[in-house]
Amino acid sequence: MATAHDTLSVVVGAGGTGGHIYPGLAVADAVRRAVPDAVVSFIGTERGLETRLIPEAGYRLHTVDMIPFDRSLGSRRFLLPADLLRSGAQARRVIEEQGAQVVIGMGGYPSAPAVLGARLARRPALVHESNAVPGRANRFASTLTPHVALAFDRSREHLSARSGARAETVGMPLVGAVAGLERSALRAAARRSYGVPEDARLVLFNGGSLGAARLTEAALGLARRWRARPDVHLLIKTGPKPLAEVQDRLAAEGCGRVATAVGYLDRMDLAYAAADLVVCRAGSATVAELASLRMPAVLVPYPHAPHDHQTHNARVLSDPGAGLLLPDGETTGGRLAELIEPLLADPARLAAMSAAADPGTHAIAADLMAAWVLRLAGR
Numbered sequence: 001m002a003t004a005h006d007t008l009s010v011v012v013g014a015g016g017t018g019g020h021i022y023p024g025l026a027v028a029d030a031v032r033r034a035v036p037d038a039v040v041s042f043i044g045t046e047r048g049l050e051t052r053l054i055p056e057a058g059y060r061l062h063t064v065d066m067i068p069f070d071r072s073l074g075s076r077r078f079l080l081p082a083d084l085l086r087s088g089a090q091a092r093r094v095i096e097e098q099g100a101q102v103v104i105g106m107g108g109y110p111s112a113p114a115v116l117g118a119r120l121a122r123r124p125a126l127v128h129e130s131n132a133v134p135g136r137a138n139r140f141a142s143t144l145t146p147h148v149a150l151a152f153d154r155s156r157e158h159l160s161a162r163s164g165a166r167a168e169t170v171g172m173p174l175v176g177a178v179a180g181l182e183r184s185a186l187r188a189a190a191r192r193s194y195g196v197p198e199d200a201r202l203v204l205f206n207g208g209s210l211g212a213a214r215l216t217e218a219a220l221g222l223a224r225r226w227r228a229r230p231d232v233h234l235l236i237k238t239g240p241k242p243l244a245e246v247q248d249r250l251a252a253e254g255c256g257r258v259a260t261a262v263g264y265l266d267r268m269d270l271a272y273a274a275a276d277l278v279v280c281r282a283g284s285a286t287v288a289e290l291a292s293l294r295m296p297a298v299l300v301p302y303p304h305a306p307h308d309h310q311t312h313n314a315r316v317l318s319d320p321g322a323g324l325l326l327p328d329g330e331t332t333g334g335r336l337a338e339l340i341e342p343l344l345a346d347p348a349r350l351a352a353m354s355a356a357a358d359p360g361t362h363a364i365a366a367d368l369m370a371a372w373v374l375r376l377a378g379r
Contacts, residue, residue: 008038009099013114014106015044019283021053024106026173030370043114064090091117101377105141115141124376130284132312171365172288177269179363190274196233201344204275205236221333223255234259282314292362296353297323300331322357
């Protein structure tokens with residue numbers, strides 16, 4: 001057990017997609033806020049976004065050899081137990097070399113070896129599940145530790161009876177700018193930054209870090225339909241690769257006045273503050289941000305997500321009436337117009353959707369996780 005004079009060392013297992021990495025970074029930042037001299041490092045693989053995002057955030061990344069928990073591997077999936085044992089042993093070495101007092105598994109396939117490594121090294125581990133339906137890696141990892149945190153309470157029913165009974169719902173750890181956002185305070189400045197007239201309604205299209213072709217195509221159809229309207233504007237995040245083509249199409253079709261395409265949004269807080277409605281995928285971090293900010297949304301779940309977890313995520317907002325759920329195959333400019341035009345014409349309905357959202361504890365989830373880590377470290 002650590003004493004007050006020990007340097008706190010924490011190892012975080014997170015990787016694959018931003019949906020696991022960004023919450024892990026939010027928790028790492030919260031640990032450092034609580035204990036400024038804490039040493040926090042990450043375990044990941046050499047294949048995921050962690051190879052870029054974690055070093056850019058100023059944290060050290062240790063890599064292990066791990067294949068995804070994915071049935072699409074075919075016969076190679078039979079190598080998974082041996083692969084997991086090998087990567088768990090690699091993670092154990094990292095944990096012991098770092099002198100870690102606590103290990104956190106944030107999901108994604110690097111999470112399982114990190115938690116297994118903690119078990120082998122006899123260090124306490126804390127697992128965080130970000131989706132409404134847990135992934136295979138976290139369903140396994142949650143059986144190795146009594147400390148299980150959930151972003152959404154509905155995840156509990158998809159865990160083993162023992163893991164579900166002891167899990168605690170803390171919310172989704174959000175990055176600082178969004179976690180502390182007051183939309184109304186930033187709205188005027190945000191709309192000026194995007195050149196949106198004060199009396200226009202802004203619809204934000206957010207397809208995730210790489211964009212979503214289905215959402216972008218539907219946004220282009222909506223822009224053509226609305227190109228003569230002065231009272232609406234579209235902000236379309238395309239992802240970096242399609243940006244030039246989308247900008248050319250908007251210009252060629254005379255939609256430049258009503259729509260702006262960007263490859264990436266460096267300031268999601270500005271985008272959320274400026275927008276009246278969001279059309280987006282239903283990744284867990286996005287759903288948590290929308291709920292925390294009480295942001296009305298049309299949610300288009302990614303149809304190939306494992307266990308259809310994005311549809312389950314979307315229902316966190318659609319079930320209470322804070323969002324509308326639209327299947328990917330039905331997402332066209334015309335169908336979006338049928339849904340969105342009545343909303344934009346009815347401020348009271350938009351306000352009711354905002355009021356129906358449950359902000360939960362997402363805004364303080366990173367700090368709740370950090371406090372849990374400190375308890376496990378004996379502080």
